[in-house]
Amino acid sequence: MTGTFDTKQAVRDFYDKLAPKRAEYVKRRHAYYDDLDAFLHLALRDDMSVVEVGCGIGNVVQRLPQVRITGIDIAPSMIEHATRIDQTGTTYVVDDIEDLKHSETYDAILLLDTINSIADVQTALTNIRQKLCTDDSQLIITFHNFLWKPLLTLAAKAGLKTPAPPQNWLSPGDIASLLLLADFEIVVKGERFLWPWATPLLAPLCNRFLVKLPLLRHLALSQYVIARPLPKRRRDGSVSIVIPARNEAGNIQRAIESIPPFGTSMEIIFVEGHSKDDTWQKIQEVQQCYKGPYKILVAQQKGKGKGDAVRMGFGMATGDLLMILDADLTVDPLDLPKFYEAIASGKGDFINGSRLVYPMDDKAMRFLNLVANKLFSMMFTWLLGQRTKDTLCGTKVLRRSDYEHIRKGRAYFGDFDPFGDFDLLFGAAKQNLKILEIPIRYKERTYGETNIRRFRDGLLLFRMCGVAAVRLKFL
Numbered sequence: 001m002t003g004t005f006d007t008k009q010a011v012r013d014f015y016d017k018l019a020p021k022r023a024e025y026v027k028r029r030h031a032y033y034d035d036l037d038a039f040l041h042l043a044l045r046d047d048m049s050v051v052e053v054g055c056g057i058g059n060v061v062q063r064l065p066q067v068r069i070t071g072i073d074i075a076p077s078m079i080e081h082a083t084r085i086d087q088t089g090t091t092y093v094v095d096d097i098e099d100l101k102h103s104e105t106y107d108a109i110l111l112l113d114t115i116n117s118i119a120d121v122q123t124a125l126t127n128i129r130q131k132l133c134t135d136d137s138q139l140i141i142t143f144h145n146f147l148w149k150p151l152l153t154l155a156a157k158a159g160l161k162t163p164a165p166p167q168n169w170l171s172p173g174d175i176a177s178l179l180l181l182a183d184f185e186i187v188v189k190g191e192r193f194l195w196p197w198a199t200p201l202l203a204p205l206c207n208r209f210l211v212k213l214p215l216l217r218h219l220a221l222s223q224y225v226i227a228r229p230l231p232k233r234r235r236d237g238s239v240s241i242v243i244p245a246r247n248e249a250g251n252i253q254r255a256i257e258s259i260p261p262f263g264t265s266m267e268i269i270f271v272e273g274h275s276k277d278d279t280w281q282k283i284q285e286v287q288q289c290y291k292g293p294y295k296i297l298v299a300q301q302k303g304k305g306k307g308d309a310v311r312m313g314f315g316m317a318t319g320d321l322l323m324i325l326d327a328d329l330t331v332d333p334l335d336l337p338k339f340y341e342a343i344a345s346g347k348g349d350f351i352n353g354s355r356l357v358y359p360m361d362d363k364a365m366r367f368l369n370l371v372a373n374k375l376f377s378m379m380f381t382w383l384l385g386q387r388t389k390d391t392l393c394g395t396k397v398l399r400r401s402d403y404e405h406i407r408k409g410r411a412y413f414g415d416f417d418p419f420g421d422f423d424l425l426f427g428a429a430k431q432n433l434k435i436l437e438i439p440i441r442y443k444e445r446t447y448g449e450t451n452i453r454r455f456r457d458g459l460l461l462f463r464m465c466g467v468a469a470v471r472l473k474f475l
Contacts, residue, residue: 008074008096011117014165015075019057022078023085025162026059031198035207036112036142036222037063039192042475043140043226043432045405048107051132053097053124054114058082061090061110072102100127105134111141113222115175116167125182129229135346138432139184139227143170145191148221172223184227187434188385191220208474226432231346237320239263239340240400242313244306245283245327246273252282255325256290258333262340267295269316270327271309274301306394307420314403322403324420326394331355335440339397348436349402350428353393357439376461383468384429389437392421398428405431413471422464429472 026033037060044050044066052061055071056078069090073079079092086092095102098120109132118124128139144152146169155161170178176186194216195206211220239262243255252270259268270283280300287296297316301309314322321343325333331353339351356374380388398406406427413430417423428435 008098008119011119011165012074012076015056015073016077018163019075019077019081022057022081022162023059026057028160029162029196031203031207032193032196032222033059035193036060038475039142039224040064040110040140042430042472043138044108045409045431050108050110051104051106052110052112053128053132054111054117055079055082055092058086058090058092060112062086062088068106070102070104070106072097097124097127100131103131105137106132107134107137109133109137109139111139113142113144115141115143116169117165118168121168121170121178122181125178125184129182129184133229135229135231135233137229138187139179139229140224141175141227142222142224143175145219145221145223146171147219172225175225179225179227183230183232185230185434186225186227187432188226188429189224190385191217191223193222194220196221212473228349228432228434233346234344235320235346236264236344238265238267238318239321239323240267240269240313240317240319241323241325241336242269242271242310242317243325243327244271244273244309244313245275245279246306246309247275247277247279248327249275249277249279249282251327251329252279252286255327255329255333256286256292256294256296258329259294259325260334260337261293262337263319263321263344265295265319266293267297267317267319269297269299269313271313272298272300273306273309274304305418305420307417307423310420311407314400314407317400320400321397322400323397324394330443331393331395331440332443335395335438338438338440339395342436342438343397343399349398349433350424350435351397352388352390352425352435352437353395353440354390354437355393355440355442356390358441376465379465380425383465383473384425384435386429386435387437388425388435391425392419393440394421395440396421396424398424398433402428402431402433413467417464418460422461422468426464426468426472 046065048066049068050066051070053072055061055073058071061069061071071082071090071092072095074096076094079094083092093102109128115121152161156163191211193207194211195203210216272280272283283298287298290296301312310324342348342351376391377389380391413426
């Protein structure tokens with residue numbers, strides 16, 4: 001900082017002086033804080049512990065539903081005011097993020113419209129990583145778009161916006177670089193809030209819909225990133241492989257013989273789903289005759305659809321990591337160690353196969369299916385805020401602990417995905433898990449026929465995309 005704001009004391013004095021007026025400024029900008037509140041309710045689970053760095057008078061954290069919440073601010077008067085008016089049991093601490101003394105870890109760390117007021121951002125982010133984070137924590141940063149600088153300066157002079165010391169005005173690229181230097185990586189990024197006034201009809205139109213469109217999003221007032229710590233250690237563990245099987249009698253024995261060993265231990269769970277051939281008999285024979293190192297579990301699903309079979313298998317699983325392998329074996333089981341390595345090394349939280357990179361067998365996928373998959377790829381990359389090239393590849397891997405959060409939050413989207421792919425992808429995005437794709441070679445099936453009905457199922461997939469748009473994007 002420059003001029004009168006070249007010392008920490010000057011910054012502290014500035015915010016101490018501002019504290020008595022802060023509530024009035026918040027009230028004037030209630031539309032902005034309502035939007036921020038909606039964003040945080042989407043991004044945070046209720047069971048998370050949360051700390052906001054630069055909490056001011058606590059007007060944001062006081063609206064959060066989490067049980068364990070802490071607010072940290074450099075200005076004693078801000079913390080005194082927050083403590084006096086707070087009725088939620090939030091803990092408030094006077095501390096300096098650039099010389100942080102507080103050392104308690106949290107599931108989520110919030111840095112809301114604060115990063116541009118920090119003198120040494122790299123030191124602040126490093127302190128957050130070293131003193132506030134576990135390996136599974138999430139860091140949520142919001143910051144204003146540089147294009148709004150002239151308007152925000154005028155608004156501050158007119159008393160319509162909270163005054164602030166001279167700002168850094170970091171770009172998204174600057175923040176990405178600083179996060180990397182502090183051992184973080186960005187999982188999701190995006191934009192919110194286009195119309196700053198609570199104008200009926202116009203404000204919801206601009207702030208829920210128009211701001212999410214490709215060109216207009218660059219004009220948004222508020223930008224955000226959700227980051228996670230770069231992994232520092234491997235997390236090897238036991239593996240449960242769920243194999244949904246319907247009319248796949250000819251593939252059961254080959255599946256067992258083709259799966260290579262990996263992980264600390266392995267179990268294979270066959271879930272048979274109302275087959276018209278002797279799939280169930282073959283599964284039972286395999287379980288009875290198998291003498292190898294894997295534990296074999298079997299079940300018959302009561303519901304319908306692959307999604308129901310996967311959920312049943314996951315419910316039976318005891319492994320640290322959950323995998324799905326389609327019984328048609330169009331994804332080679334020999335590729336499964338790649339998925340294991342990606343998640344055990346911490347490179348991703350949700351590992352998804354991609355059939356659309358390498359050349360595939362001539363009859364592995366029909367032309368219309370290929371076109372539909374590429375279309376859904378573009379839609380999902382936009383919806384989820386993360387690159388998603390192949391949404392319907394059957395092979396997916398995630399930690400059982402993360403799946404439990406997805407399962408508990410399933411009602412948020414509704415339980416109508418018969419395939420299971422979208423249920424897991426939507427859930428992973430809702431939990432801010434880092435989605436990583438692994439290219440695989442997609443093979444032609446050697447036994448049986450596909451269970452997918454192209455047109456009827458395609459319409460259902462579009463319906464599910466609409467639900468995701470409402471629940472993830474236009475919120």
